[in-house]
Amino acid sequence: MAKRKRRLRYSGPDLTGHVELNPGDKFEISLVGINDAGESTAEIDGAPVEITGGLPGEVVIAEVQKRFPERIAARVVQVLEPAPERVEPECRYFLACSGCQWQHVSYGHQLELKRDRVQREIDKYKCLSPVKVDRTVESAKRLEYRNHGRFTIGKRDSAGQVGYVNAVTRQFLRIEECLLMDKSINETLGLVQDRMHGQTQMSIRVGSNTDSMLVQPRMNMPGLGVVTGEQHYEEEVRGSRFRVAASSFFQVNTGQLSRAVDEVRELLELSGDEVVIDAYCGVGVFAVLIAPYVERVIGIEESASAIEDAKLNSRGISNVEFVEGKTEDALSEWRNTGGGDIDVVLLDPPRVGCHPDVPESVKQLRPRKVLMVSCEPAAMARDLNLLCADGTYKLEIVRPIDMFPQTRHVEAISLLTLEGQTVDGSGR
Numbered sequence: 459m460a461k462r463k464r465r466l467r468y469s470g471p472d473l474t475g476h477v478e479l480n481p482g483d484k485f486e487i488s489l490v491g492i493n494d495a496g497e498s499t500a501e502i503d504g505a506p507v508e509i510t511g512g513l514p515g516e517v518v519i520a521e522v523q524k525r526f527p528e529r530i531a532a533r534v535v536q537v538l539e540p541a542p543e544r545v546e547p548e549c550r551y552f553l554a555c556s557g558c559q560w561q562h563v564s565y566g567h568q569l570e571l572k573r574d575r576v577q578r579e580i581d582k583y584k585c586l587s588p589v590k591v592d593r594t595v596e597s598a599k600r601l602e603y604r605n606h607g608r609f610t611i612g613k614r615d616s617a618g619q620v621g622y623v624n625a626v627t628r629q630f631l632r633i634e635e636c637l638l639m640d641k642s643i644n645e646t647l648g649l650v651q652d653r654m655h656g657q658t659q660m661s662i663r664v665g666s667n668t669d670s671m672l673v674q675p676r677m678n679m680p681g682l683g684v685v686t687g688e689q690h691y692e693e694e695v696r697g698s699r700f701r702v703a704a705s706s707f708f709q710v711n712t713g714q715l716s717r718a719v720d721e722v723r724e725l726l727e728l729s730g731d732e733v734v735i736d737a738y739c740g741v742g743v744f745a746v747l748i749a750p751y752v753e754r755v756i757g758i759e760e761s762a763s764a765i766e767d768a769k770l771n772s773r774g775i776s777n778v779e780f781v782e783g784k785t786e787d788a789l790s791e792w793r794n795t796g797g798g799d800i801d802v803v804l805l806d807p808p809r810v811g812c813h814p815d816v817p818e819s820v821k822q823l824r825p826r827k828v829l830m831v832s833c834e835p836a837a838m839a840r841d842l843n844l845l846c847a848d849g850t851y852k853l854e855i856v857r858p859i860d861m862f863p864q865t866r867h868v869e870a871i872s873l874l875t876l877e878g879q880t881v882d883g884s885g886r
């Protein structure tokens with residue numbers, strides 16, 4: 459599953475102590491809003507309640523999962539008045555497992571909720587808010603899209619079992635399959651289920667377009683036909699083969715990664731003579747797939763394993779080079795040493811977004827276009843604002859891409875142009 463962002467520890471007043479509700483208690487409630495975690499929101503006697511498995515406008519019976527000083531966490535156990543967007547969840551573990559927030563929401567409405575989430579973040583900044591966020595680009599696969607499963611191994615009575623841990627209750631849940639996973643991940647899960655004694659975690663990564671697989675950690679499983687502890691696996695994207703080390707990042711939805719590459723190329727309207735920096739380049743997916751359409755690509759990445767993969771993945775491509783290091787350091791060094799003119803900067807930072815020095819360096823390098831790929835809308839909007847607030851860049855397009863169907867998570871691509879330039883690069 460996508461990495462969970464831990465909620466910050468709450469240190470304010472007790473907002474729920476006056477409410478007589480404890481774990482296991484059931485209560486009827488009308489759902490009002492939806493929060494950034496994808497839960498429905500409501501209040502009981504002024505106490506905030508966050509409910510998984512609901513939709514605004516519904517009346518439900520909910521069961522308390524846990525009480526916190528700042529909120530009561532609950533889940534829907536019966537729907538009395540359903541919203542029109544409600545559908546039957548396909549997964550038997552929905553709500554017992556907390557990995558999917560929106561299996562009960564029609565796919566079309568999931569896409570709208572994701573668009574709205576990105577727009578809410580954009581609207582927080584005056585210089586960005588004139589932009590109307592595009593419709594979310596849908597995923598061809600709504601289930602079986604994940605090429606990477608991270609599982610927990612049970613303890614005590616559940617020792618050796620493979621499953622997930624519920625984010626609210628922290629209870630272990632044994633699973634026979636996860637509907638988000640590529641079929642071959644579930645097949646492997648079936649083989650190792652109940653045999654994982656002595657382990658705490660397991661990761662299975664597969665190439666959706668290859669027959670390559672990587673199971674970690676290394677284990678001794680004679681007779682099962684499961685190879686574990688390999689150091690790399692391979693995936694194919696838009697006809698190019700990528701080696702990925704166990705410690706290197708790779709997008710979990712290969713189909714949507716291909717779509718994202720197409721969108722990036724389309725939005726940049728490349729003419730063939732651009733010098734492009736691909737910052738946070740991972741194993742080089744964007745760099746390699748953009749290289750045929752530009753003059754030169756320089757990839758920057760801090761992970762040594764990913765850089766090693768990227769160099770291998772670009773073998774035979776003469777106009778791509780890679781720099782190992784932090785983007786914030788590499789960009790300021792490029793600036794200070796007069797590395798040369800840059801036409802396009804592509805930023806694909808981790809969930810926390812860019813180091814504050816990165817927008818500053820970009821503004822001094824003055825590429826005609828900046829393209830940001832982001833998996834966290836709040837960090838994305840913050841970084842876009844740093845590029846646009848003083849008028850150096852103008853936000854032109856924000857396009858969410860659904861990398862993570864059935865969940866609240868959303869990826870988005872944003873295009874900025876240097877003020878005084880049009881999207882096609884000509885001066886105004």
Ligand SMILES: C[S@@+](CC[C@H](N)C(=O)[O-])C[C@H]1O[C@@H](n2cnc3c(N)ncnc32)[C@H](O)[C@@H]1O
Binds near residue numbers: 738742760807808
């Ligand atoms: C969201 S991933 C994007 C990877 C790649 N663009 C792709 O699509 O496969 C972010 C990448 O940034 C790298 N990273 C994180 N912080 C970094 C930093 N300060 N400088 C350079 N790379 C960083 C991570 O190792 C990871 O490979």
